[in-house]
Amino acid sequence: MNGVHDMGGMHGMGPIALEANEPVFHERWEARVYALNRAMGILGKWNIDAGRHSRERIPPADYLRMSYYEKWLAGLVMLLEETGVVSRAELDSGRAAPGSAKGRPPLTADKVAAVVAARGAFDRPVNEPPRFTIGQSVRARKINPTGHTRLPRYARGAVGVVDRIHGAHIFPDSNAHFHGERPQHLYSVRFAARELWGAEAAARDWVYIDLWESYLDPA
Amino acid sequence: MEHDHQELPSDPALRVMALESLLVEKGLVDPAALDALIDAYERKIGPRNGARVVARAWVDIEYKKRLLADATTAIAELGYEGGQGAHMVVVENTPDRHNLVVCTLCSCYPWPVLGLPPVWYKSAPYRSRAVIDPRGVLREFGLEIPEGVEIRVWDSTSEMRYVVLPERPLGTEHMSEEELSALVTRDAMIGTAKATLPGGVP
Numbered sequence: 001m002n003g004v005h006d007m008g009g010m011h012g013m014g015p016i017a018l019e020a021n022e023p024v025f026h027e028r029w030e031a032r033v034y035a036l037n038r039a040m041g042i043l044g045k046w047n048i049d050a051g052r053h054s055r056e057r058i059p060p061a062d063y064l065r066m067s068y069y070e071k072w073l074a075g076l077v078m079l080l081e082e083t084g085v086v087s088r089a090e091l092d093s094g095r096a097a098p099g100s101a102k103g104r105p106p107l108t109a110d111k112v113a114a115v116v117a118a119r120g121a122f123d124r125p126v127n128e129p130p131r132f133t134i135g136q137s138v139r140a141r142k143i144n145p146t147g148h149t150r151l152p153r154y155a156r157g158a159v160g161v162v163d164r165i166h167g168a169h170i171f172p173d174s175n176a177h178f179h180g181e182r183p184q185h186l187y188s189v190r191f192a193a194r195e196l197w198g199a200e201a202a203a204r205d206w207v208y209i210d211l212w213e214s215y216l217d218p219a
Numbered sequence: 220m221e222h223d224h225q226e227l228p229s230d231p232a233l234r235v236m237a238l239e240s241l242l243v244e245k246g247l248v249d250p251a252a253l254d255a256l257i258d259a260y261e262r263k264i265g266p267r268n269g270a271r272v273v274a275r276a277w278v279d280i281e282y283k284k285r286l287l288a289d290a291t292t293a294i295a296e297l298g299y300e301g302g303q304g305a306h307m308v309v310v311e312n313t314p315d316r317h318n319l320v321v322c323t324l325c326s327c328y329p330w331p332v333l334g335l336p337p338v339w340y341k342s343a344p345y346r347s348r349a350v351i352d353p354r355g356v357l358r359e360f361g362l363e364i365p366e367g368v369e370i371r372v373w374d375s376t377s378e379m380r381y382v383v384l385p386e387r388p389l390g391t392e393h394m395s396e397e398e399l400s401a402l403v404t405r406d407a408m409i410g411t412a413k414a415t416l417p418g419g420v421p
Contacts, residue, residue: 008323008374010347016339016359024261024335029232032239034260034335035253038302043247048378052325068326068341070231077238086241094237095244102246112255116264119291119305119331122378150376152323154350166306166379186377188308193370197351204369207350210377 001146002153004060009154009197030069037076042106042115045083049176053148054078124183126168131185131213136162138189139219140211148176151215155207159219160191163208171212184213265334268299269382270403272332273414274396276309277387287311290382294332304331304380310373311384312410317364319357319410320373320381321349327375329382333405340409350374360411383407385414 007013025031041051054075055063063071080086090097107115132138140155150172169186189211193201242248272294276283286293290307294300307329310318322328323346328336339345348356353370357363364370373381385407391399406412 013343105249109251
């Protein structure tokens, strides 16, 4: 979706605010939101792409106003409600619905070390060989899907060169909407800064973007 | 608008407390598990991990080759793996090439080696400008990249996670791997700084 989360190339966001000796979490509630997201993710009711898409669906003005962990809270509430883990009435009242079944925590303290160390994998075997080869020129398609996508707006229509082939990976545009993993070959594509931004960009600079096969055409 | 029920409080701290207590009541959350998870990212998983990877690459050329060829496996050799580190790529800075990592679409970041990202990395100013004006962004970090040096910006749009291998500072030939790792900052591995001797120039 052409949301405000797709920020690459935007102007007017102000200076970068640096903080010396920054803590991992600034407030205890931020730590709780982070941990709640990890713990509820283990329920298996959604996936990482659906998680990203939940935050992308925060209304743009709110997205820009909210702090990072406020967005994680809003996304988590959205997913819990949409997947039926909690009801709107429960969220409003803060209490479990009378007579509702009691669950079992998907994450218990004894499992935390293993969960933290588990890296998971997003590559999947596919039968088809990669359509593109290293060194080949490709054009990022001009597409404007209303759902989740990882093709940033600033690259659409631009021509780059395949720099690496990462193997076939879960396709977020499908997975985020629970339409299956539908793995596709994933490429690192190198774009000249001038191709993306015009003649004022530095002649020697490049932007490398990971792009799935269906985002690309031969150029 | 009229409500016949209690509204959740607007303060995020209270809203999170209410949500956690609801999920505990529903039997879905073990608060001790949250404590342990938070502790892991506050105390164990942070940029010191990545700094050890960099220092090893500086002193061991064979390790460096493995790291650049297959970072996921080479980093796991040192015991670092986990969520947001499934597929790692290490990109090397050289005298004529500087790398910079960003996630323009969200906040993708290599947790097992760098920990959780700082606020600026997740913020609109960095995400918007790193790809269109990397030299201006680096200047805000106090880093002036000469015109003749090529900049490569890595936009983390997939589950591949990128880490910069900074150049080893001059004058560190006598230093041990342990001492070298102390020169490697989080920002040097994102690409918004160089590794330097204390108070020194790269």
